[in-house]
Amino acid sequence: MTTIDTLSPEEAEAALPELAALLLACVLDGASIGFVLPFTLSEAEDFWRDGLPALRSGARRLLVARHDGRILGCTQVGLASPPNGRHRAEITKVLVHPEARRRGLGRALMREAEAVAAAEGRSLLILDTRAGDAGEALYRALGYAVTGTVPDYACSPTGEREPCTFMHKRL
Secondary structure, eight states, X not given: OEEEEEEOHHHHHHTHHHHHHHHHHHHHTTOOSSOOSSOOHHHHHHXXXXXXXXXXXXXXXXXXXXXXXXXXXXXXXXOOOOGGGTTEEEEEEEEEOGGXXXXXXXXXXXXXXXXXXXXXXXXXXXXXXXXXXXXXXXXXXXXXXXXXXXXXXXXXXXXXXXXXXXXXXXX
16 A cells, blocks of 8 residues: 655654665666765765754655555655745655656655645745656646756766756646
């Protein structure tokens, strides 16, 4: 059975090894999510550990998709913004384990992220993705519109510069 849960900071800290393994698997599979090879399990765990203060402060929510108790996907909803932006949230690090793709986990995570944002009074969601990536097709199917594409915005895991598509959705 698959479930989507919002983790408390304590639950996230306890799940650091699983979250790190998920992040590493996605990067090694070519996901352009902010990391360049070589990338280690220790670095992946450091990434999640560095994010714990934002979870504790309420500036960020961490959602995980579990199947039979194993974390196979996650995303984050960033709620921190200046006073003139408290109507928006940012979706970041939508990850689905390479072994679990094409099962609806990404869609389920996005739907729950939208519900979390709406419950927090957010009416505009923003995100970015590698241009032409499978994520872009998913976000379009979920009603996200392209705001624009920036060439050479980020580096792939192998260090190649790639364009990034910025997208938004009104809730």
